[in-house]
Amino acid sequence: MRCLQANDIDVVVVDNLSTGFERLISAPLEVCDLRDKEGLSDVMRRHKPRAVMHFAARCYVGESVRDPLGYYETNVIGAWNLLSCMKEVRCQTLVMSSTCAVYGVPQSLPIPDDHSRRPISPYGRSKLAVEFLAEDFSRAYGFRVGRLRYFNAAGASQDASIGELHEPETHVIPLVMRATQPGAQPFTIYGTDYDTPDGTCIRDYVHVEDLADAHLLALKRCEDQGGFACNLGTGRGFSVREVISSVERVTGLHVSYRTGDRREGDPPILVSGGRFAGDVLGWRPKRAELDRIVEDAWRFEEAQAQGGKAT
Numbered sequence: 075m076r077c078l079q080a081n082d083i084d085v086v087v088v089d090n091l092s093t094g095f096e097r098l099i100s101a102p103l104e105v106c107d108l109r110d111k112e113g114l115s116d117v118m119r120r121h122k123p124r125a126v127m128h129f130a131a132r133c134y135v136g137e138s139v140r141d142p143l144g145y146y147e148t149n150v151i152g153a154w155n156l157l158s159c160m161k162e163v164r165c166q167t168l169v170m171s172s173t174c175a176v177y178g179v180p181q182s183l184p185i186p187d188d189h190s191r192r193p194i195s196p197y198g199r200s201k202l203a204v205e206f207l208a209e210d211f212s213r214a215y216g217f218r219v220g221r222l223r224y225f226n227a228a229g230a231s232q233d234a235s236i237g238e239l240h241e242p243e244t245h246v247i248p249l250v251m252r253a254t255q256p257g258a259q260p261f262t263i264y265g266t267d268y269d270t271p272d273g274t275c276i277r278d279y280v281h282v283e284d285l286a287d288a289h290l291l292a293l294k295r296c297e298d299q300g301g302f303a304c305n306l307g308t309g310r311g312f313s314v315r316e317v318i319s320s321v322e323r324v325t326g327l328h329v330s331y332r333t334g335d336r337r338e339g340d341p342p343i344l345v346s347g348g349r350f351a352g353d354v355l356g357w358r359p360k361r362a363e364l365d366r367i368v369e370d371a372w373r374f375e376e377a378q379a380q381g382g383k384a385t
Contacts, residue, residue: 078127086101089130108148122163125167134244137197138196168208170208171224172223174305175198189347196339225308231370247367254322276343
């Protein structure tokens with residue numbers, strides 16, 4: 075949103091505020107749930123957008139295993155409604171958040187843009203279903219869809235006004251940082267027997283401000299030349315234990331942690347490969363170092379602890 079506004083692009087935000095915060099929104103807001111097709115259709119008819127960026131989804135692997143119905147309802151039906159309403163108002167450009175979870179357990183590393191898609195969790199399968207929807211709308215109705223397969227979004231804005239505020243929190247970096255505080259629950263490492271150098275899962279962490287830059291480039295690509303699919307990651311992976319070490323370096327505090335069993339649906343390694351984002355979009359992550367990502371996330375955590383709010 076802020077990246078688009080900084081580039082003089084008018085933005086309208088559509089959000090049901092179930093997990094979002096109105097105070098963080100600096101654009102006109104329409105409170106609407108994508109599962110409400112009638113309400114969404116009214117919003118689209120009134121605003122007649124030239125393009126849509128679709129971020130709304132449930133996105134936790136473990137939760138999706140416990141509640142697949144909720145994931146298919148929110149992710150797939152919500153996307154179907156959105157695409158249908160776009161068709162009604164003749165808006166054919168969509169930049170959508172997909173995920174590396176569509177790949178499942180990688181057959182090759184780093185994961186290329188054209189890797190086979192074999193998701194192993196309901197979350198990954200629901201997002202693949204949305205990709206199929208978008209592909210079919212492209213073939214049948216001429217939609218231009220940019221499918222951006224995120225790796226692990228992390229970090230916070232440079233000014234510490236926007237960061238991760240989930241309830242409950244499930245992302246690794248915020249949970250590790252919170253485990254530095256007196257009396258806090260220890261962080262749990264889920265699985266220490268993976269086939270990785272230190273036995274813990276390895277993930278590719280990409281800074282949220284780099285992701286924002288990629289969306290601006292993706293919008294231009296879709297409008298000028300049509301749809302595509304690509305990975306968004308740094309090409310470098312860090313284990314859970316390496317994240318713990320980074321948090322201890324950045325904060326100077328000890329991380330309290332314990333070990334637990336593996337979680338269903340977690341591949342051992344997910345690291346981005348592929349050349350489309352760099353060679354075609356011209357996207358280069360500028361904030362790729364893990365300590366930089368942790369520094370920005372920690373600054374946001376400290377601001378929240380001091381009662382800081384976005385302005």
